[in-house]
Amino acid sequence: MKVDGRHFRSIWLEPDGVTVGAIDQRRLPHEFVVARLNDAEDAAEAIRSMLVRGAPLIGATAAYGVALAMRADSSDAALDQAYKLLIATRPTAINLKWALDEMVRLLRPLPPSARVEAAYARAREIADEDVTINRDIGRHGIELIKAIAATKKPGEPVNVLTHCNAGWLATVDWGTATSPIYQAHDGGLAVHVWVDETRPRNQGASLTAWELGHHGVRHTVIPDNTGGHLMQHRMVDLAIVGTDRVTANGDVCNKIGTYLKALAAHDNGVPFYVALPSPTIDFSIDDGVKQIPIEQRSAAEVTDMTGRTADGRIETVRIVPDGSPAANYAFDVTPARLVTGLITERGVLKPDRAALASAFPERANGH
Numbered sequence: 001m002k003v004d005g006r007h008f009r010s011i012w013l014e015p016d017g018v019t020v021g022a023i024d025q026r027r028l029p030h031e032f033v034v035a036r037l038n039d040a041e042d043a044a045e046a047i048r049s050m051l052v053r054g055a056p057l058i059g060a061t062a063a064y065g066v067a068l069a070m071r072a073d074s075s076d077a078a079l080d081q082a083y084k085l086l087i088a089t090r091p092t093a094i095n096l097k098w099a100l101d102e103m104v105r106l107l108r109p110l111p112p113s114a115r116v117e118a119a120y121a122r123a124r125e126i127a128d129e130d131v132t133i134n135r136d137i138g139r140h141g142i143e144l145i146k147a148i149a150a151t152k153k154p155g156e157p158v159n160v161l162t163h164c165n166a167g168w169l170a171t172v173d174w175g176t177a178t179s180p181i182y183q184a185h186d187g188g189l190a191v192h193v194w195v196d197e198t199r200p201r202n203q204g205a206s207l208t209a210w211e212l213g214h215h216g217v218r219h220t221v222i223p224d225n226t227g228g229h230l231m232q233h234r235m236v237d238l239a240i241v242g243t244d245r246v247t248a249n250g251d252v253c254n255k256i257g258t259y260l261k262a263l264a265a266h267d268n269g270v271p272f273y274v275a276l277p278s279p280t281i282d283f284s285i286d287d288g289v290k291q292i293p294i295e296q297r298s299a300a301e302v303t304d305m306t307g308r309t310a311d312g313r314i315e316t317v318r319i320v321p322d323g324s325p326a327a328n329y330a331f332d333v334t335p336a337r338l339v340t341g342l343i344t345e346r347g348v349l350k351p352d353r354a355a356l357a358s359a360f361p362e363r364a365n366g367h
């Protein structure tokens, strides 16, 4: 998508054909800074520190991380070491494991002399495939927005609520939840987005609002607790969120607070959709609450907040009394029964095993 008129992806191979560029998402929305990843440890640290984040982008970064590792040493031992390093960075997004498994499946049978070229080619392909998948998610998701627009008065926007950042910054381009929104906006449909701020790291307030603003999409940032009130007052036409892992039977793991939005949507008859690329499906499990590992992050993300002062300095302040402990569960699970539909690259599916398996038989059978 565009940043001040220039097209950017969230990650790319630099013109040297070796190092990897990425937007440093820790610095947004106040500073637009590009980082360079020179080796596998840089890629791992970028994921760990959330310089890059969002399930599909974590996967693409890990794939490039393997390519960088192979460039330094293309032996079997180095491949194992890269896998071990990268898989340990974040536990919840299954795209990380998917991308690493893809790389290892391709590289292991090759002689070490052929691995560097093959690794870069597959990493680029994974990034390119993500762009195509997300574009297709938008192509299917826009029909949901169009259907609602058709029942509204002319000029009245369709109000979409989203949580966290499942935008182009969380993927390689387009985003998942935002792809239908961008395509609706680009096609001349009036849309307005309620952007959950998404405490504690504020991916909604910092990243989704930044993206939508740069693309000219109308939006309003709301505190996380506001969605239920807006739904009661018919101010939300549909919710679209992203996900870090969907189980074989359609349970959805996403940023903490998603479950509460789904409950509120259910209570108010608001359609609740989840947009996902197929690498986010984990066909090996079928109980999201019991089986998906939920990342717990530093309490400092809850006790402290970072922002820009009026005179332009970036400062971190504490908002919790000294000595009060804080808990930071980064994700939660929304059971399939609360999900209206799954917007995938192959269409909008029912959140159940039969629909997922018949749309993605190659994944369901060979997970």
Ligand code: MRU
Pocket: 053, 054, 055, 056, 093, 163, 164, 165, 166, 167, 170, 171, 175, 176, 177, 203, 241, 242, 243, 244, 254, 255, 330
């Ligand atoms: O902790 P984050 O910022 O990596 O969490 C991101 C999300 O929860 C997104 O909704 C999810 O990864 C889907 S991104 C298309």
